[in-house]
Amino acid sequence: MISEEHRIAITGNQAIAHAVRMARIHVVAAYPITPQTSVVEEIAEFCAAGKMDAKFIQTESEHSSMSACIGASMTGARAFTATSSQGLALMHEMLHWAVGARTPVILGEVNRALAAPWTILTDQSDSMAQRDTGWMQFYCANNQEVFDSTLLAFKVAEQVLLPAMVVLDAFVLSHSTEAVILPPQDLVDEYLPPRETPVKLDPDEPHAFGGMMFPDVFMEQRYKIEQSMDIAKEVILSEIEEWEKATGRQLKPLYPYRIDDAEVVVMCLGTAFGSVRYAVDKLRKEGIKAGGIRMWQYRPFPIKQLKELIPEGSQVGVIDRAVSFGISGPVGSEVKSVLSPESRNSVYGFIAGLGGREIQPESVESVFRAMLEGSADPVGINWVDVRK
């Protein structure tokens, strides 16, 4: 056990693996898929080397991985899996189950576009397609954040009995090496105590789980999921605070950039935010009051923080790396719905960076300009960098 904080150079995937190791996970069930593979490879090596006392299950599919995690979690174990793209799609059924069974499973989700056509490169279409399952989702922009978010995800999930995905961009984070600070194990142990489960699969106090629920209680159960999402918003904030006290590092539901007096704002999730900052700086030099917001906490949706952050009357462009075909990008339409009651802002949905296409500072600049010039469609999809 390492008793001191230390800095090591690791990839985003390794950062998840280290966090899972330090969370003293009990069960890891996974099936390999690019670009997630090195997450579970690293964990398998930790297990083989005796650095983790976990049961590692190599399943025959992602559906089974999630099923195994749910089963493990129902016994009170801390369970983890990781996947990407098609793998997450295959898990879909069990993602719902994990929520309904109230199993706080943690999933490392390495964003990769969904086929067809085949690609292994990043966009957010895989995780966005799961936004209605009831999983919490945290989108990261650097490897330290990946590490920190994973531990926080466990802590929050176990309190609110909802599973959580820690989401990171394929290759940009998953396979890129950055310096990451690993806290000492006892700090993690103190931050994340063992899971407490009053009712679980237990031969000494047997119960059947997941049985039929009739209409007289079904909706109450669904309501409780939403209620838990609401509670999670508060729990996340207090856990962010705890983590900051312990490590000095602060996670934020929304990361603002030069937002205070901004008249035109671009929002996105994940690593593309780097380009947003470049574009903001460039426009600011021209005297344009541009700003940016990166969304880390996507589910539960940080409504309150968003409303507080967005300057009144500003134009807001939301870049989605996923499309809800026939209407818009998922985050864009949600931001619209959050800001619409007061009608303080005009919100535009942009689609960019699908299937690994880079979102360059120029791409973001064109988003700003479309809003400034009034050429952006306020209702439909605004495609960025697309040959039409």
Next chain:
Amino acid sequence: MAIHKEIFSDEALRHVREGSAKPPGQLSADEIPPMAASWANTEKMPVGGWKENRPRYLRGLSPCLAHCPVGNDVEGFVSTVREGDVESAARLLAAETPLPATCGRVCYHPCESGCNRVQLDGSVGIRAIERYLGDLPYFDSANIWSQARPATGKNIAIAGSGPGGLASAWALSLLGHKVEIFERKPEPGGLLLYGIPAYRLPKDILSKEIGRIKDMGVRINCGVNVGEAKELSKLLESYDSVFVATGAAKSRDINIKGDNNKAVYSAIEYLSEATSGNIPETGRECIIIGGGNSAVDAARSAKRSGANVTIVYRRTRAEMPAYETEIDDALKEGIQLEELAIPLELIVENGSLTGMKCLKTKLGEPDDSGRRSPIPVPGSDFVIPASSMINALGEIIDKEELTKNSDFQNALSELNHWGSSNIQGLFAGGDFVGGDRTVAHAIGGGKRAAMAIDRFLLGKSANPLESYIVGGGPASLAGYLKNGESDVLAEGIKTIQYKDLNPAYFPNVEREELAKVLDQKPDNSFREVESGYTPEEAKAEANRCFSCGRCTNCGLCQIFCPEGAAVHRDPQSKELMIFDSHCKGCGICVEECPRCALVMEPVNKESDVVKTETQ
């Protein structure tokens, strides 16, 4: 981390734990748990009436039992070692064999050939486990056996003190009869002493095994030649029964020029002399003729006394009937193998052997034994140097030596499976009756004859002898003593095959091999080659046993039973049992059982139908 109180309230938790009289629709939001969790366990739901088929624990037969010519409860003693109870394991072994330390060393272990593990990663090292048990102090005295019956007052004479005679004497003593053995050699043991070399079966081990049988009250009269000094007919007059187990140790003649030279021996003669301590003179170049176990034993013995040894065999190594690992060891010890050669004549100069003329052969069509037959190649003769020659062409049964009486000879040629002849009270077994010539078969034959003799002496017992046969193979003495009340003697018991098992539960585990010291220095050259298992190795090896067909109480059926309440452990016996009232007949336990100790049977009688009354 603890759950947020608003998400799983104490009220809701209390409801899950204690249930509620209110229908779910009347629960307050606070009383509803966040997940669908039943208020009671599945005992509330007696779903037994749903089933069309029901599982039942049913003992299947491990193939090792059916394959053991002795009738050992192989799976029984191996799994008992696995469970860490070596004393009980030793007792289980002792219930079926008087010679565990012997078989544990020299048995050709057909049990291992039959072992289902062969199809995964190699058979369980059963023989070595038997040796491990046989060498434990439990076998230091005859106390391991207690006479099963009070003395019957019946007297039995046995001709021959090889494993056949010894096993029969032991079994008859357990059954309460008085036994006297007549042995023509100066010491008892038969081929165990005079055939199998000490480096494979140390003499002190053998004498301990025989000592135990003597301690049971068996008298062994050595130096008595039945047939000469004691006529068979006389024995039959003075004893209630006679068992003949005089073996088959007459050497086949070689009939070539020079075979009357003093440096020409038969394998049996050579090995027998070697055992008695005065190793016959072989000179520098010793030739062995033959490819069987006697050939290899003679070769390795001659090698140990300092000679250069060449085995001359008319086929190739692949056709040699000798045991594979024995040949390997012999070659490793530096013994030469001259394949595809037949001896023509011995070259004698001034009364001394100097060489042997041979003819090359080539392999032709397969013969009756299934092996390709050697065809001499004309003009291919060659000479190899030889200062001595050991004929190991094999051993034959000699009935004439035992009795000149043709009635007896005929009777002894027409024996049934139990060794009974058509002369009242005359039985035979072991090598003498033909069939497989191994120590284990001889012990098995001795045991069978003991049961047949017992039945003959005491009149009909309740069950026919056939009912004591395990899986179509050997007879069980323990079963006989318990009048057939033995799991493995159940009628119609199914021998479990590999395909019946659930291999998902058996990862590959390498077999524990015994350490060997080959090529020993002449000064201690007859020291035992193989060393036995340590307790840890024995347990590790026993751990590889699948326990085919026998419930080991592993509890997987209970884990997998979706009904939860249907498979239970009996609070007293801790055995697993199935509650008919709660078993809905899904069959998952049967599918999942690693060792095929459960079967699915149709529910076909009306009385089988289970009422599903709510408790």
